Every structure is written in C-alpha cells, then in structure tokens.
Amino acid sequence: MAAASERLDAPTTTPFDPASATIAVVTYNRSALLSRLLESIERMDPKPGHVVIIDNASTDDTTELVESFRERLGTELVYRRLETNTGGSGGFSAGMQTAYELGSTWIWVMDDDVEVIPDGLAKMGKWAPRFKSIQGRRYDFDGSEFYWQYRIADRMGIPIPFAPAGFDESGFKEMNSGCFEGMFIHRDIVSRIGFPDPRFFIYWDDQMYGWLASRQTTSVIVNEFVLRRTREIKQWDMGIRHMNASSDAYRYYIMRNRAHIKQYYRSLGAYNAPLFALGTTLTFAKELIRLAVVERTLRGTSHLFRGLRDGRRIARDRSWRPMPPLV
Known part of the structure; x- marks a missing residue:
C-alpha cells in the first residue's frame, strides 16, 4: 500500500x-x-x-x-x-x-x-x-x-x-x-x-x-x-443527529469487526492500544444505548459479547493481511 x-x-x-x-x-x-x-x-x-x-x-x-x-x-x-x-x-x-x-x-x-x-x-x-x-x-x-x-x-x-x-x-x-x-x-x-x-x-x-x-x-x-x-x-431523533434501530447481525459485526480495524491500524503503524480499547468500549456502550432507547429492550447483548469473542481470534491471527493494492 x-x-x-x-x-x-x-x-x-x-x-x-x-x-x-x-x-x-x-x-x-x-x-x-x-x-x-x-x-x-x-x-x-x-x-x-x-x-x-x-x-x-x-x-x-x-x-x-x-x-x-x-x-x-x-x-x-x-x-x-x-x-x-x-x-x-x-x-x-x-x-x-x-x-x-x-x-x-x-x-x-x-x-x-x-x-x-x-x-x-x-x-x-x-x-x-x-x-x-x-x-x-x-x-x-x-x-x-x-x-x-x-x-x-x-x-x-x-x-x-x-x-x-x-x-x-x-x-x-x-x-x-x-x-x-x-x-x-x-x-x-x-x-x-x-x-x-x-x-x-x-x-x-x-x-x-x-x-x-x-x-x-x-x-x-x-x-x-x-x-x-x-x-x-426506526430511529431516535436526538436533534443534532439520529440513532437508527439495528439488528442482531449488526450488533455482532459491529463488535467483531473492531478486530479487522485493529489489524489495519497495526499494518499501517496507526495502532494505539489504550485509545483503540477506549473506542471499543464506547462502541459497546453506544450499542447498549441503542438497544435501550431505540429498540426498548436489552435482548441482543449476547450478540455484542459474541462479536467481541470472535474478534479476539481475528486480532490474534498472524496470517492476517490487508487488502492488497492493485498497482
């Protein structure tokens, strides 16, 4: 790249x-x-x-x-x-x-x-x-x-x-x-x-x-x-912006794919462990708010945890490489 x-x-x-x-x-x-x-x-x-x-x-x-x-x-x-x-x-x-x-x-x-x-x-x-x-x-x-x-x-x-x-x-x-x-x-x-x-x-x-x-x-x-x-x-109108409803699949990939971002950051020398961990924590909290306020339930948290678990496997994969450039 x-x-x-x-x-x-x-x-x-x-x-x-x-x-x-x-x-x-x-x-x-x-x-x-x-x-x-x-x-x-x-x-x-x-x-x-x-x-x-x-x-x-x-x-x-x-x-x-x-x-x-x-x-x-x-x-x-x-x-x-x-x-x-x-x-x-x-x-x-x-x-x-x-x-x-x-x-x-x-x-x-x-x-x-x-x-x-x-x-x-x-x-x-x-x-x-x-x-x-x-x-x-x-x-x-x-x-x-x-x-x-x-x-x-x-x-x-x-x-x-x-x-x-x-x-x-x-x-x-x-x-x-x-x-x-x-x-x-x-x-x-x-x-x-x-x-x-x-x-x-x-x-x-x-x-x-x-x-x-x-x-x-x-x-x-x-x-x-x-x-x-x-x-x-379905969304929550916050005045300045909206927060949309989600799904169990989105909840899973929202957390799992943090690992792919981490790998990209590592490959490009942009990874800062404490700050990235804070970003993951804030993402998790945001999804809990989305569940409680937009969808009015807390069912679905298991998919957030499952995404975190599977993401750890991706983050430990030493064979992981970014998508290659074309030229």
Missing part, C-alpha cells in the same frame, strides 16, 4: 465526463426498492457510462426486475449475481472490482434503498477536477437532511458523533471516513488501496475504506444533495 506521503491531491483541468463514471449498486432481496433506484437512474441527466448491479444471491424476483430495465435504462447495464450472500462488504468489493475492470474513471457506490437526484451525477462531477474521494449529501426518507458522521477519532477508530454539520462558502469539508451509500471515488485511489475488504461482511467496511482513501488524497463531503433514502428506519 502506498505511503500516505505520496498523495494524489493535484487538481486537474480535464472536464468531468459522465460516461467515465459507473454506478455500482449492491442489492439483496429488495426488488421493490431496487426498482425505485433504477427508475431514478432512468430519469438521470446526465447518465453514467455503466450501471453495475451486484446481486447477493437474492431469492426474490431481482433477476427478472433487472432484465426488465436493460433496454429502458439508457446506459449499459451489467448484472452480476453472486453464488452466495457475501454481505454488503462483499457486494461492494465485487461492485467496485467490476466497475474498475470496465475501465471506469469514477465509481459511485450505493445501496438499493436510495434513489438518485436527477442531476446528481452532474453535481458530483462538478467537484471531480478538484478531489478524488468525494461524498455527497442525502435526504432522509421524510425529506429531511440526513446527517452522516464524516469524521472519525483517528486512533479510537470510531465516528465523532457531533462533528459540525454546517458548510462554509467553500462548499466542502474534509473527511477521514467514508460511506458506501454514495461514495464517489476515482480509480487512482482504488488502485492504491485495493478493493473494499469483504471480510467485514457488514459494518465498518466503508468507514475503513474511506479512512484508507483519506491517507492517499484529500477526501471531502460536499454540500450537494444527490441521493434520497427510500426506506424508513
């Missing part, structure tokens, strides 16, 4: 070409939501050069739905159905690999539970000459502004929950994280940090990928609304 000092920060005078971009979508058994996303892509102007759909072995009518859009989408559609459910992490890894192999200069990744604002690609492309790792903004299901934690406490490996949400006249803020619900990334950065790590399965994968990107280039979140969530999620 390239050293952080060899950064790719030089702006370019080359105009953004929408045909050089690929939208990569990961879906699993949510054809109704996927249909809304594809309909929004159909309305886009301009459109990307390719749309890649990674199907995590859905058992519903996803295949038939995708094929029904092949002629009407107005751009080249690439459909790849995986043999097993590899989780969001495996899906985004496959999606980014497919887009990269298509020769895409820009890769725009997203889940199936969003829709694209019609001029979303033009809004992202406006920033493409200046930056190579870009995050746009999203509307929530109810049309409100969705707040995303764009900065992490570096050595603790956890999001800073109340980082300032406002933008100044520059229209962007530097970030050191990432979110696969809208990450817009240049192939040069992908070449340096490799594809997303499928070992995460779900959770923390995009934060880690965004952190790796920020070590190579200036990563930014821009004041451009480009996506809208189409799925309502």
